[in-house]
Amino acid sequence: MVSILTGTEATGTQSGPWPAPTAERPVTAVVPVPGAKSGTNRALVLAALADGPSRLRGALRSRDTLLMAGVLRALGGEIDTDGPDWLVNPPAPGGRLAPGAVADCGNAGTVARFTPAVATLRAGDVTFDGDARMRDRPLTPLLGALRELGADIDGDRMPFTVHGRGALPGGEVTVDASDSSQLVSGLLLAAPRYDAGVTVVHRGARLPSGPYLDMTVADLRAAGAVVEAAPPERDGSRRWRVEPGTLAGGDRAIEPDLNSATAFLAAALATGGRVVVPDWPEVTEQPGRMLPTLLAAMGASTERTEDGLAVSGGGTIHGLDVDLSDFGEAAPVLTALAVLADSPSRLRGIAHLRLQETDRLLALAQELGSLGARITVTDDGLAIEPARLHGGRLDPRADHRLAMAYAVVGLVVPGITIDDIATTGKTVPDFPRMWAAMLSGRAG
Ligand SMILES: O=C(O)C1=C[C@@H](OP(=O)(O)O)[C@@H](O)[C@H](O)C1
Numbered sequence: 440m441v442s443i444l445t446g447t448e449a450t451g452t453q454s455g456p457w458p459a460p461t462a463e464r465p466v467t468a469v470v471p472v473p474g475a476k477s478g479t480n481r482a483l484v485l486a487a488l489a490d491g492p493s494r495l496r497g498a499l500r501s502r503d504t505l506l507m508a509g510v511l512r513a514l515g516g517e518i519d520t521d522g523p524d525w526l527v528n529p530p531a532p533g534g535r536l537a538p539g540a541v542a543d544c545g546n547a548g549t550v551a552r553f554t555p556a557v558a559t560l561r562a563g564d565v566t567f568d569g570d571a572r573m574r575d576r577p578l579t580p581l582l583g584a585l586r587e588l589g590a591d592i593d594g595d596r597m598p599f600t601v602h603g604r605g606a607l608p609g610g611e612v613t614v615d616a617s618d619s620s621q622l623v624s625g626l627l628l629a630a631p632r633y634d635a636g637v638t639v640v641h642r643g644a645r646l647p648s649g650p651y652l653d654m655t656v657a658d659l660r661a662a663g664a665v666v667e668a669a670p671p672e673r674d675g676s677r678r679w680r681v682e683p684g685t686l687a688g689g690d691r692a693i694e695p696d697l698n699s700a701t702a703f704l705a706a707a708l709a710t711g712g713r714v715v716v717p718d719w720p721e722v723t724e725q726p727g728r729m730l731p732t733l734l735a736a737m738g739a740s741t742e743r744t745e746d747g748l749a750v751s752g753g754g755t756i757h758g759l760d761v762d763l764s765d766f767g768e769a770a771p772v773l774t775a776l777a778v779l780a781d782s783p784s785r786l787r788g789i790a791h792l793r794l795q796e797t798d799r800l801l802a803l804a805q806e807l808g809s810l811g812a813r814i815t816v817t818d819d820g821l822a823i824e825p826a827r828l829h830g831g832r833l834d835p836r837a838d839h840r841l842a843m844a845y846a847v848v849g850l851v852v853p854g855i856t857i858d859d860i861a862t863t864g865k866t867v868p869d870f871p872r873m874w875a876a877m878l879s880g881r882a883g
């Protein structure tokens with residue numbers, strides 16, 4: 440049985456009401472951010488399917504990545520997460536899984552969507568489950584597609600059981616990934632190990648989070664897979680082909696998590712200060728590469744220096760009108776900035792945020808609305824009008840990105856208390872300590 444790690448257990452952060460600190464002066468700090476969740480969890484999956492051992496440098500140690508390690512252990516891999524580098528030994532071919540294996544995915548979309556395909560390649564039964572919320576998040580299209588590729592799976596949603604046969608035929612499949620790009624990534628990541636590889640066609644109303652599909656393709660290629668990714672068709676459909684083959688183990692370096700940098704960089708704009716995030720990658724698939732442009736559109740000045748990415752605020756925040764379909768994770772913090780702005784904002788292209796850790800659109804409108812913010816949920820996002828805010832108690836609804844967004848508002852609006860700040864441990868180890876270090880000007 441894989442244990443359920445809460446944010447608190449994963450990171451040591453205390454839960455309970457957290458008085459969000461108000462910035463007494465403009466924030467000036469250098470804030471190193473931890474490794475990327477998406478990079479760590481892809482690297483773990485690819486390493487667990489490789490021909491030899493792997494070493495992951497700069498892996499993120501947070502609830503979502505520890506859950507991924509736990510599930511891959513339940514699927515037969517040896518994963519050592521004790522040291523600064525994580526070590527992965529894939530299972531020897533031909534082994535059988537322990538009877539009654541359980542894969543606890545928590546509320547980690549990457550774990551719930553990337554590991555069922557791995558389970559089809561093992562010999563034995565594994566039951567997948569997670570937090571109550573994960574039982575409601577989209578999985579059905581992925582499980583249907585795996586069945587079409589030859590998998591034996593009981594159930595269309597969590598809890599479901601994969602009866603692994605040690606191999607998956609593979610082939611061609613069409614999936615509607617309108618609700619989550621992870622439904623496609625979850626078919627592609629293990630595909631070199633399917634007998635015939637895979638051809639995945641996405642057909643649906645939209646395809647959110649495109650950069651994460653490019654990340655999946657790039658990480659597969661870096662591990663030696665042969666992957667073809669066709670450009671989008673006029674009707675919005677997309678096609679990927681992964682050839683059958685081996686995956687190489689070896690050393691993998693994980694980039695810093697640019698999503699985790701968002702709240703810290705926003706603090707510079709919110710307080711008219713300056714925040715530097717070191718080791719900002721020159722080139723990256725992470726959609727966080729859009730942050731300098733987004734923050735500049737709201738009034739920040741941004742600069743690449745030898746030290747990293749520097750963001751400075753000029754004392755005023757402007758509203759913005761933007762399509763965030765590629766970078767929905769930025770929406771909570773951008774909403775936090777937008778409620779402090781001097782003009783209205785529209786965040787578009789993010790209907791899929793209703794299906795994430797919580798209904799993010801509704802939660803932002805209701806919780807920030809309780810402070811006086813004027814936020815309307817639209818068909819595909821949020822409309823935000825300037826308003827005078829007051830303090831109050833905010834429930835992040837078990838959503839790390841909402842908790843961090845509320846901390847940004849708390850920098851300038853006195854009297855905000857955030858329930859369960861430990862929920863940030865999904866992706867950021869000890870956020871309150873990092874936030875306090877930023878406010879005191881000490882390096883993170
Ligand atoms: O593939 C990934 O690593 C991710 C894809 C995105 O999911 P959706 O496509 O569901 O938005 C993103 O929001 C999530 O945080 C990470």
Ligand SMILES: C=C(OP(=O)(O)O)C(=O)O
Pocket residue numbers: 546547548549550768795796840866
């Ligand atoms: C949507 C997110 O996570 P998940 O991987 O659980 O989908 C997120 O981290 O913002």
